[in-house]
Amino acid sequence: MKKKTLITLLVIAFAVGAALILEGVGEDVVKSADSSSPVYEANGKFTFLELGSVGCKPCEAMKAVMAQARETFGDNLEIIFHDVKKDPKKAAFYKISLIPTQIIVDQQGVERYRHEGYLYYEMLEEVLVGLGVEEQ
Numbered sequence: 627m628k629k630k631t632l633i634t635l636l637v638i639a640f641a642v643g644a645a646l647i648l649e650g651v652g653e654d655v656v657k658s659a660d661s662s663s664p665v666y667e668a669n670g671k672f673t674f675l676e677l678g679s680v681g682c683k684p685c686e687a688m689k690a691v692m693a694q695a696r697e698t699f700g701d702n703l704e705i706i707f708h709d710v711k712k713d714p715k716k717a718a719f720y721k722i723s724l725i726p727t728q729i730i731v732d733q734q735g736v737e738r739y740r741h742e743g744y745l746y747y748e749m750l751e752e753v754l755v756g757l758g759v760e761e762q
Contacts, residue, residue, distance in 0.1 A: 668735030673704040678726035679711040684744040700762030
């Protein structure tokens with residue numbers, strides 16, 4: 627195969643792969659609790675799971691969002707960060723395909739919300755209040 631053709635195919639493959647990845651960026655899902663939902667970490671209160679990695683720019687930007695959520699919701703919300711590059715088993719367990727990913731689970735550990743990509747604080751606050759998490 628000629629070098630030019632190979633490069634063209636690689637560029638197309640990269641573009642298709644990037645489009646598939648970006649298709650989920652910014653998407654979120656609010657789930658209703660049902661018996662088919664997996665059970666995750668539960669501490670008897672709503673838990674905000676941030677799955678990302680140190681060095682990832684959007685993941686690093688999420689630190690400010692987590693700090694603001696900690697300030698607003700205090701003890702009414704557990705906040706947990708998992709570095710999925712250091713612990714790939716967490717990525718598999720939570721079925722992560724893109725970082726950062728945010729998951730909110732209820733008091734029983736049932737996933738109620740999932741978002742891929744950077745999550746603006748205002749959106750997070752709206753979801754948490756909508757799920758019944760009280761501001762402190």
